[in-house]
Amino acid sequence: MLTLTENAQTAVNEIAEHADLPTGGGLRIAPSTTQPGGLDLGLAAEPVPGDQVIETGAVPVFVEPQASEALATLTLDTAPATPDQPGPAFQLTPQAPQD
Structure with a gap:
């Protein structure tokens, strides 16, 4: 499962707060509709049925x-x-191996 660093979760929380996202809303990650192999990140009022929901912070x-x-x-x-x-930019890195 995708994990988030503390810095990433803080950035997600701040973006949602500035966007006045409704309670229960969050950041949605989906395959890009314009860039093959890419990902789109955007705010969503709620998950789409079937979405994996990762709750590690306020958003x-x-x-x-x-x-x-x-x-x-x-x-x-x-x-x-x-x-x-100047604003937050996200990056994906391999997860640290589990002992």
Whole structure:
């Protein structure tokens, strides 16, 4: 299952707060409709039936089933800010091995 770092969850919480997302809403990750092999991240008022719901903080993350398979061994983190990307940017990294 996709995991989130503390930094990523904080960024998700802040984005949702600034967007005035309704209670129960969250960040949704799904295969991109415009970029083959890519992912779309967007705010959603609620999960779509079949979405995996990841609740690690105040705002849940909804992962579309097809994306869930691809993200199962990855961690969502935030990338360092750059002059071109002043707001939060997300990156995927392999999960640390479990002992």
